[in-house]
Amino acid sequence: MRHELMLAVSVVVLLVVEIFSSAKHKTNVVLPLSIALMGLSMLVGGMYPEAGTLFGGIYRTDALRTAVKLVLDAGALLVFFQVYGWIRRPENSDKVSEFFILVFSTLIGMHYMVSAGDFMMMYLGLELASIPLSALAAFDRYKRVSAEAGIKYILSSAMSTAFLLFGLSFIYITAGTLHFDALQAAFRPDVLTILGLVFFMAGMAFKISLVPFHLWTADVYEGAPVAVTAYFSVVSKGAAVFVLTWVLYHVFGAAVEQWRIILVTLAVMTMTVGNLFALRQQNMKRFLAFSSIAQAGFILLGMLGQGALGMASVVFYLLVYVFTNIAAFSVVAAISNATGKENIDDYRGLYATNPRLTLVLMVALFSLAGIPPVAGFFGKLFLFNAAASQGYYWLIFVAVVNATISLYYYLRPVRAMFIDKNEHPIAFFKSDAYMRMGLLLCMAGIFATGFISWFFEYLFAVS
Amino acid sequence: MLHTIPLHYFLIVGTLMFFIGVAGFIIRRNLITILMSVELMLNAVNINFLAVNRYLYPHHLEGHFFTLFIVAIAAAEASIAIALIINIYRRFSTIDVDQVSDMKY
Amino acid sequence: MGIEAVVLLFVVGLFLVGSAVIFAHFFAPKSENHSKFEAYECGIPVRDGAWMQFNVGYYMYALIYLVFDVEIVFLFPWAEVMHDMGTSAFVEVVIFFAVLGLGLAYAWKKNALKWQ
Numbered sequence: 001m002r003h004e005l006m007l008a009v010s011v012v013v014l015l016v017v018e019i020f021s022s023a024k025h026k027t028n029v030v031l032p033l034s035i036a037l038m039g040l041s042m043l044v045g046g047m048y049p050e051a052g053t054l055f056g057g058i059y060r061t062d063a064l065r066t067a068v069k070l071v072l073d074a075g076a077l078l079v080f081f082q083v084y085g086w087i088r089r090p091e092n093s094d095k096v097s098e099f100f101i102l103v104f105s106t107l108i109g110m111h112y113m114v115s116a117g118d119f120m121m122m123y124l125g126l127e128l129a130s131i132p133l134s135a136l137a138a139f140d141r142y143k144r145v146s147a148e149a150g151i152k153y154i155l156s157s158a159m160s161t162a163f164l165l166f167g168l169s170f171i172y173i174t175a176g177t178l179h180f181d182a183l184q185a186a187f188r189p190d191v192l193t194i195l196g197l198v199f200f201m202a203g204m205a206f207k208i209s210l211v212p213f214h215l216w217t218a219d220v221y222e223g224a225p226v227a228v229t230a231y232f233s234v235v236s237k238g239a240a241v242f243v244l245t246w247v248l249y250h251v252f253g254a255a256v257e258q259w260r261i262i263l264v265t266l267a268v269m270t271m272t273v274g275n276l277f278a279l280r281q282q283n284m285k286r287f288l289a290f291s292s293i294a295q296a297g298f299i300l301l302g303m304l305g306q307g308a309l310g311m312a313s314v315v316f317y318l319l320v321y322v323f324t325n326i327a328a329f330s331v332v333a334a335i336s337n338a339t340g341k342e343n344i345d346d347y348r349g350l351y352a353t354n355p356r357l358t359l360v361l362m363v364a365l366f367s368l369a370g371i372p373p374v375a376g377f378f379g380k381l382f383l384f385n386a387a388a389s390q391g392y393y394w395l396i397f398v399a400v401v402n403a404t405i406s407l408y409y410y411l412r413p414v415r416a417m418f419i420d421k422n423e424h425p426i427a428f429f430k431s432d433a434y435m436r437m438g439l440l441l442c443m444a445g446i447f448a449t450g451f452i453s454w455f456f457e458y459l460f461a462v463s
Numbered sequence: 464m465l466h467t468i469p470l471h472y473f474l475i476v477g478t479l480m481f482f483i484g485v486a487g488f489i490i491r492r493n494l495i496t497i498l499m500s501v502e503l504m505l506n507a508v509n510i511n512f513l514a515v516n517r518y519l520y521p522h523h524l525e526g527h528f529f530t531l532f533i534v535a536i537a538a539a540e541a542s543i544a545i546a547l548i549i550n551i552y553r554r555f556s557t558i559d560v561d562q563v564s565d566m567k568y
Numbered sequence: 569m570g571i572e573a574v575v576l577l578f579v580v581g582l583f584l585v586g587s588a589v590i591f592a593h594f595f596a597p598k599s600e601n602h603s604k605f606e607a608y609e610c611g612i613p614v615r616d617g618a619w620m621q622f623n624v625g626y627y628m629y630a631l632i633y634l635v636f637d638v639e640i641v642f643l644f645p646w647a648e649v650m651h652d653m654g655t656s657a658f659v660e661v662v663i664f665f666a667v668l669g670l671g672l673a674y675a676w677k678k679n680a681l682k683w684q
Binding site: 120123134135138141143144145148150151154155159161165166168176177179219223 | 511
């Protein structure tokens with residue numbers, strides 16, 4: 001609980017600073033303060049993982065949940081490092097603190113989601129996470145695309161929540177409770193419960209943007225500011241993935257036959273459609289949006305594995321994905337902040353002018369594609385391993401075919417940066433210190449999770 | 464008095480309301496009407512929860528509390544959505560969803 | 569209690585709405601008229617541009633009112649258990665109101681309460 005309390009205190013501190021300070025250049029105060037508060041929260045919450053339940057069992061925490069929360073916090077921290085160039089612009093000067101307050105609020109929501117012991121708590125966390133996210137998507141409120149992204153996100157998220165709640169009301173009819181443990185004990189796989197389960201999964205699939213519930217994703221990712229897109233694609237997705245996995249394993253464990261069919265169908269569709277659309281994107285943000293849809297399909301493979309193996313592979317992949325995807329988005333943000341260019345064609349010849357940024361983006365894309373030496377490879381390996389433990393060999397074959405297709409489009413920006421000639425490449429520019437620090441942390445994370453086996457072993461031990 | 468009305472009457476009303484909301488969400492083109500459709504869906508869920516709680520499990524108040532939270536959060540959601548719609552109107556001078564679409568494949 | 573009946577009606581409801589949408593899509597005459605794009609299709613006809621007449625300040629007040637008004641629903645269960653729980657319930661509601669007050673202070677600071 002102290003983890004969430006610390007985050008709540010951070011929100012209050014930032015709000016008080018915003019109300020009572022009249023500093024001209026708020027960025028220089030608020031950004032280091034937010035980074036410090038986030039680091040402090042991670043320290044306070046993660047130092048000695050606590051285990052136990054609170055409020056009559058609707059809040060629960062243990063080592064695994066603490067690990068997931070730390071992964072989410074790390075994602076938010078890395079996003080903070082990349083915002084400096086964007087948040088200090090004059091048009092954002094009246095809403096600097098708000099960005100951080102909203103991010104902290106969504107994190108509290110996700111923490112409650114992860115720690116939920118009851119569907120009501122999960123719903124509250126989900127909404128606390130998604131309502132501020134829609135404000136974040138519309139953060140560049142003078143841009144038409146950003147306004148559009150905000151309204152698309154809030155309406156589709158509200159509808160998906162309604163579906164989720166409708167499913168829960170069916171489950172409530174037969175079981176008479178929404179508490180996870182009581183529900184598991186009272187579980188009867190009759191038609192009404194299965195119907196509720198289907199609605200529940202449809203609602204969650206919206207949040208994780210699985211095909212065919214992905215239609216909002218590309219527009220929201222493209223329209224939102226780059227930092228917010230990075231946050232969307234990694235952190236908000238990660239919390240929903242963990243909760244869905246946990247609920248399926250521990251609450252609907254008796255209906256495993258039914259939800260497996262749904263998961264397999266969603267996995268095949270999500271991987272394939274995400275890949276096919278990613279092939280034809282020109283805008284870097286849109287390209288990464290479809291790539292993240294395809295990645296969600298791979299995560300579903302890990303969910304199919306049962307027990308500790310499945311859970312550990314999913315959480316480990318989230319950990320790798322946080323570093324990898326934020327590294328890619330940070331480079332996109334750096335280039336977009338410096339030049340306003342976001343198309344893959346604009347990246348041609350980038351290696352000649354900005355070699356270090358190019359190398360970071362290359363490592364990130366290799367990791368997303370799952371090329372051996374980097375972390376993404378091990379992440380995918382463990383996901384496939386989890387699916388193999390339940391005998392889904394044909395599904396792994398489909399996934400491998402998809403991973404091969406994805407190589408083509410992940411290597412396209414790499415080819416553009418290294419090989420293609422360009423008369424007017426993006427000129428050399430120097431990123432700010434925060435950005436360089438963030439990229440350094442991302443790189444460290446990608447290599448550390450790839451080469452040190454302790455991470456997976458720890459997650460396997462606690463799940 | 465209340466118990467002369469069978470439970471499934473409430474559930475039928477709730478289900479119909481929910482799907483009217485879904486239909487409205489899909490076919491209406493005005494952002495405010497779409498928001499109203501979403502509220503209709505949430506209120507349908509509220510009816511389900513309240514009726515089930517009252518009829519089947521009257522000794523626990525779980526459904527009632529869930530409804531209270533849904534109501535409060537729906538209000539927060541609506542206020543953010545309306546703020547965003549005002550912003551949309553300022554940027555696009557319309558709230559017709561067919562015209563609010565700058566991004567295409 | 570007839571769960572089968574509920575499921576049946578659920579399917580029928582889906583079918584009714586779905587068939588109405590599909591039927592309308594193919595057979596309904598399509599006409600564009602002004603009142604179609606209004607939020608409310610009933611009541612007194614709207615006199616000229618409904619959007620232009622309102623000061624945005626109205627919306628600002630309405631939104632702030634909406635949020636703070638609905639938070640009051642949490643006071644009903646609180647009032648119900650206040651007597652049994654004693655001081656701790658009181659402290660909790662004070663914290664609740666302090667957070668709400670902070671939100672109000674934020675709105676004040678951002679000049680949302682000023683009539684422009």
